Amino acid sequence: MSEKILEVKDLQVTFDMYQGSVQAVRGVSWYLNRRETIGIVGESGCGKSVTIKTAIGLNPVKNGSVKGGEVLFEGRDVLKLNEKEIRSILGNRMSMIFQDPFTYLNPTMTVGKQITEVYRQHHKVSQAEADAKAIEILKMISMPNPEENMKRYPHQLSGGMRQRIMIAMALICEPAVLFADEPTTALDVTIQAQIVELMNSLKEQLDTSIVLITHDMGVVAKMVDRVYVMYAGKIVEHGDAETIFHRARHPYTWGLLESVPRLDQKTRDELHSIPGMPPDLIKPPKGCAFAARCRYAMDICTREEPPAIDLDEPEHYSACWLCHKECIARRGVVTREEVQA
Amino acid sequence: MSEKKALLELKNVKTFFKVKGGMLKAVNGVDLTIHEGETVGLVGESGCGKSTLGKTIMRLYKPQEGQVLFDGQDIWQYKRRDVFNYTRQVQMIFQDPYASLDPLSVIGDSAAEGMDIHHLFTDKKQRESEILRLLNQVGLNESHVDRYPHEFSGGQRQRVGIARALAMNPRLIVCDEPISALDVSIQAQVVNLLKKLQRERGMAYLFITHDLSMVRQISDRIAVMYLGNIVEIANSEDIYLHNRHPYTRALLSAIPIADPTVEKQRKRMVLGGDVPSPVNLPKGCSFASRCPYATEACRQSAPALRPMEDGHLVACHRAEELPEEAY
Amino acid sequence: MSDINRMFTDEDFAPIGGELGKDPGSSREKLTYWKDVWRNFRKNRVALVSLGVIGLLIFLVLFGPMFNEYDYFTNNYSAINHTPNAEHWFGTDTLGRDLWTRVWEGGRVSMLIALLATLIPEVIGMLVGGVSGYFGGKVDTFIMRTIDVLMGIPSLIYMILLMLVFGSGNIVTLVIAMSLTGWMGSARSTRGMILQLKGRDFVVASKTLGAPAWWIIVKRLIPNTLGIRVVSITMSIPSVIFYEAFLSYIGLGVTPPAPSWGQLIKEAGANFRYYPYQFVIPCAIVGLTMLCFNLVGDGLRDALDPRLRS
Numbered sequence: 001m002s003e004k005i006l007e008v009k010d011l012q013v014t015f016d017m018y019q020g021s022v023q024a025v026r027g028v029s030w031y032l033n034r035r036e037t038i039g040i041v042g043e044s045g046c047g048k049s050v051t052i053k054t055a056i057g058l059n060p061v062k063n064g065s066v067k068g069g070e071v072l073f074e075g076r077d078v079l080k081l082n083e084k085e086i087r088s089i090l091g092n093r094m095s096m097i098f099q100d101p102f103t104y105l106n107p108t109m110t111v112g113k114q115i116t117e118v119y120r121q122h123h124k125v126s127q128a129e130a131d132a133k134a135i136e137i138l139k140m141i142s143m144p145n146p147e148e149n150m151k152r153y154p155h156q157l158s159g160g161m162r163q164r165i166m167i168a169m170a171l172i173c174e175p176a177v178l179f180a181d182e183p184t185t186a187l188d189v190t191i192q193a194q195i196v197e198l199m200n201s202l203k204e205q206l207d208t209s210i211v212l213i214t215h216d217m218g219v220v221a222k223m224v225d226r227v228y229v230m231y232a233g234k235i236v237e238h239g240d241a242e243t244i245f246h247r248a249r250h251p252y253t254w255g256l257l258e259s260v261p262r263l264d265q266k267t268r269d270e271l272h273s274i275p276g277m278p279p280d281l282i283k284p285p286k287g288c289a290f291a292a293r294c295r296y297a298m299d300i301c302t303r304e305e306p307p308a309i310d311l312d313e314p315e316h317y318s319a320c321w322l323c324h325k326e327c328i329a330r331r332g333v334v335t336r337e338e339v340q341a
Numbered sequence: 342m343s344e345k346k347a348l349l350e351l352k353n354v355k356t357f358f359k360v361k362g363g364m365l366k367a368v369n370g371v372d373l374t375i376h377e378g379e380t381v382g383l384v385g386e387s388g389c390g391k392s393t394l395g396k397t398i399m400r401l402y403k404p405q406e407g408q409v410l411f412d413g414q415d416i417w418q419y420k421r422r423d424v425f426n427y428t429r430q431v432q433m434i435f436q437d438p439y440a441s442l443d444p445l446s447v448i449g450d451s452a453a454e455g456m457d458i459h460h461l462f463t464d465k466k467q468r469e470s471e472i473l474r475l476l477n478q479v480g481l482n483e484s485h486v487d488r489y490p491h492e493f494s495g496g497q498r499q500r501v502g503i504a505r506a507l508a509m510n511p512r513l514i515v516c517d518e519p520i521s522a523l524d525v526s527i528q529a530q531v532v533n534l535l536k537k538l539q540r541e542r543g544m545a546y547l548f549i550t551h552d553l554s555m556v557r558q559i560s561d562r563i564a565v566m567y568l569g570n571i572v573e574i575a576n577s578e579d580i581y582l583h584n585r586h587p588y589t590r591a592l593l594s595a596i597p598i599a600d601p602t603v604e605k606q607r608k609r610m611v612l613g614g615d616v617p618s619p620v621n622l623p624k625g626c627s628f629a630s631r632c633p634y635a636t637e638a639c640r641q642s643a644p645a646l647r648p649m650e651d652g653h654l655v656a657c658h659r660a661e662e663l664p665e666e667a668y
Numbered sequence: 669m670s671d672i673n674r675m676f677t678d679e680d681f682a683p684i685g686g687e688l689g690k691d692p693g694s695s696r697e698k699l700t701y702w703k704d705v706w707r708n709f710r711k712n713r714v715a716l717v718s719l720g721v722i723g724l725l726i727f728l729v730l731f732g733p734m735f736n737e738y739d740y741f742t743n744n745y746s747a748i749n750h751t752p753n754a755e756h757w758f759g760t761d762t763l764g765r766d767l768w769t770r771v772w773e774g775g776r777v778s779m780l781i782a783l784l785a786t787l788i789p790e791v792i793g794m795l796v797g798g799v800s801g802y803f804g805g806k807v808d809t810f811i812m813r814t815i816d817v818l819m820g821i822p823s824l825i826y827m828i829l830l831m832l833v834f835g836s837g838n839i840v841t842l843v844i845a846m847s848l849t850g851w852m853g854s855a856r857s858t859r860g861m862i863l864q865l866k867g868r869d870f871v872v873a874s875k876t877l878g879a880p881a882w883w884i885i886v887k888r889l890i891p892n893t894l895g896i897r898v899v900s901i902t903m904s905i906p907s908v909i910f911y912e913a914f915l916s917y918i919g920l921g922v923t924p925p926a927p928s929w930g931q932l933i934k935e936a937g938a939n940f941r942y943y944p945y946q947f948v949i950p951c952a953i954v955g956l957t958m959l960c961f962n963l964v965g966d967g968l969r970d971a972l973d974p975r976l977r978s
Contacts, residue, residue, distance in 0.1 A: 043524040188386035193595035218597030259529040273529035300680040428878030441869035
């Protein structure tokens with residue numbers, strides 16, 4: 001049994017707006033094992049970013065508040081830590097890389113200085129020692145001419161290079177957990193491929209676990225061990241990558257997988273798409289949040305929220321009435337092949 | 342292909358920008374023909390000049406050299422009247438649905454902007470019913486007409502942008518990354534909508550994107566662009582199955598496939614090196630610095646687009662020697 | 669929460685069909701841009717109170733003189749330099765004129781000048797700035813260099829020149845003089861905003877639809893700068909009020925007996941030691957007006973700033 005290093009339990013986050021409170025995260029639980037990569041997958045507004053920003057102890061948005069749950073990391077509940085304690089963890093034991101590196105880098109400081117600054121915040125070392133450490137980490141992420149590039153400013157580097165700098169900043173303290181919020185979305189495909197390979201190799205070298213947030217099922221397939229599929233502030237399906245990609249049981253997961261055309265498959269006349277759009281979380285629907293867009297919706301789906309149903313495979317949960325044994329007894333097992341047909 | 346009438350022809354189009362230290366050669370000699378009713382996909386990475394090419398077609402940038410012919414006539418030789426007419430026949434759909442609608446105009450007015458500029462409807466009632474018809478066509482309804490853009494999701498806004506283009510009954514729509522800012526499930530909706538509208542109305546699309554997996558679903562032909570040049574054009578399926586340019590191959594191989602089992606078995610062609618600056622282009626093939634097959638000859642002389650079989654054009658000296666493999 | 673193992677009926681698992689993905693309609697309140705601004709503005713108590721005070725001042729300026737039977741020009745030698753009392757609420761001046769009437773009557777002049785001398789240059793500035801920013805290139809260079817040159821000359825010099833040409837003392841001259849010098853700042857800042865907006869997709873979209881330049885400037889660019897311009901208008905009203913007072917004080921303003929706030933302060937200045945109320949009351953009202961406009965402008969700026977919105 002592998003060791004859990006981070007666990008989020010029944011997290012609930014809302015934020016207040018003029019029109020009402022948005023229930024962005026409505027009871028989300030997940031965990032992360034050592035040296036593992038998990039993917040939290042979902043579309044914008046499903047609450048995936050809010051979840052991890054809360055997990056690293058940042059207040060996710062203005063007017064946001066945590067309504068319940070806990071985040072256990074190294075034996076402590078992150079949500080109960082004070083600001084100073086959070087600062088000592090952030091960038092050190094847990095760190096994060098973002099979608100758009102440019103907005104997170106200081107334009108008036110050389111990138112070398114920015115990398116070493118992080119290190120010196122958490123370690124009592126001289127600038128020379130920190131420089132040496134930075135060069136070491138830049139070499140590890142195969143940055144060409146690390147000594148030269150450290151003297152440059154962010155605007156003098158290309159998008160891929162900037163993302164590497166962000167990764168260097170995030171990894172210089174060798175954190176136990178690395179959060180990556182859409183790390184490749186803003187990059188070109190060829191650069192994206194490089195970054196993905198890089199993150200995969202670093203995980204092994206630095207003994208780091210990764211929480212990847214993305215909507216790109218392709219990147220998930222390349223990086224992730226286990227997948228959590230999120231929709232409208234809840235986790236609707238969870239399983240290991242192989243299970244989710246081949247034996248998913250939730251119609252939303254099918255929709256996500258089907259709406260991305262695959263290079264190794266022929267052109268279709270009409271792409272599979274999920275009709276409509278996600279519900280407004282100021283007033284979440286009574287039953288299943290996906291029911292209004294689901295072609296399998298049943299009477300019960302509009303009335304009652306589906307529980308997470310444990311499926312036969314190890315650790316495969318799906319919050320869908322279709323997976324309930326009473327439903328299977330009546331309709332049989334519904335599979336993804338039906339969608340494809 | 343050849344029996345179809347050419348709608349738009351680009352002949353050796355060069356669009357440059359003055360920057361510090363010289364000329365940025367955003368589009369550096371592009372030849373491309375779009376036929377009536379067809380969809381041409383234009384694919385490349387950021388900075389390759391694909392958007393500049395689209396805006397050159399829209400008459401937003403004047404090319405330094407070369408011609409843009411619409412119905413055989415040079416759009417830069419147009420009289421005033423012809424320009425106005427051109428802005429009716431060629432439309433554009435933008436990438437960022439959050440920036441492409443005026444935040445102070447209601448959806449109905451945004452969709453009707455072209456109609457109003459061209460005075461297509463003087464009667465208020467007619468105008469209103471036309472707006473409704475358009476919005477219905479793109480999947481919106483009358484409750485949306487007098488709402489402001491900030492109340493809409495990205496996908497809905499993109500639909501308004503499409504309605505605005507459709508209102509003019511155009512013959513060509515330049516779609517500049519119309520789906521890359523949208524969520525995956527919504528991307529499929531928008532692509533389906535564009536295909537449906539083309540079936541109904543028969544206009545041509547130039548579909549500019551960096552997403553090689555989506556563009557296949559909508560394009561008849563695909564052109565791959567690198568540093569201001571088209572390096573390969575072929576029928577859509579040929580680009581995927583019989584591509585002859587190493588850059589096309591590298592692009593395809595970089596796209597992850599949403600299946601961990603397949604992913605683990607794929608061979609990958611990872612590009613090293615850096616993209617040269619479009620201000621100081623190298624003498625030879627601009628891809629040579631990153632190309633695993635590059636020879637001295639490639640660094641010396643730039644390859645021209647040359648025909649292979651079946652309307653397939655490639656700009657590579659070693660196209661015949663590349664190993665036959667898909668991606 | 670439901671009990672997974674309870675009894676279920678066939679009906680529970682009956683498919684519901686019907687149209688998929690129907691728009692449920694937004695449950696959120698419909699907000700236009702200006703409604704949203706107002707909502708944010710309202711949250712700022714100080715600004716809201718200031719707006720109320722401005723409303724009250726405008727009311728008094730319009731109707732204040734009607735509250736008693738005095739007019740602003742008739743001298744009354746039997747009631748010279750009375751301190752404020754039940755008869756004369758603000759007292760009387762050295763010629764026995766009722767100060768309550770004169771203060772509000774003067775306010776009319778000052779406020780009218782303030783309004784015209786901010787709006788007219790604002791409109792000119794917006795159009796010039798719009799043209800300059802939109803067309804760019806040589807037009808832009810020409811307009812901007814001209815403004816640079818004109819701005820280099822102190823505005824008081826124009827003012828005196830214009831007064832000499834048109835004759836000093838009437839409101840029209842004052843407004844013209846202030847307009848001729850006031851538009852440049854607004855042209856500059858409008859141009860800056862237009863340059864930013866010009867590249868936005870919705871403006872490019874209008875262009876690709878064949879919109880003529882006036883359409884883009886008037887329908888797209890200017891309305892989108894208006895929010896920020898409103899702030900600057902509100903903020904420049906107090907300085908115009910002050911400027912008018914200053915000009916009147918040095919003798920370039922409206923001519924007596926027509927009062928303006930500057931005129932009142934000037935007249936009272938001479939006797940400040942003996943009849944301080946004659947000086948303090950108009951000063952206080954000018955100060956209050958300026959303060960309130962500034963506070964409202966501040967509140968507006970916060971309400972318009974998207975970064976501060978929730």
